[in-house]
């Protein structure tokens with residue numbers, strides 16, 4: 001029987017490095033769309049606590065795209 005203490009399973013391992021664990025972070029990003037810069041605040045991708053890689057869950061990437069589309073539409077109105 002193993003005497004190693006059981007570590008809690010990381011929710012999402014980092015795809016970039018073997019020991020990293022992804023943690024939710026809050027960022028602002030500026031997207032360039034059709035020659036315009038669109039800034040979106042309050043996005044919540046996961047960030048590796050070791051190498052700093054950002055990983056975008058599908059739902060969050062979609063939220064970012066929708067926010068960009070909304071801002072473009074408002075700017076054009």
Ligand SMILES: [Zn+2]
Nearest residue numbers: 014020048051
């Ligand atoms: Zn990493």
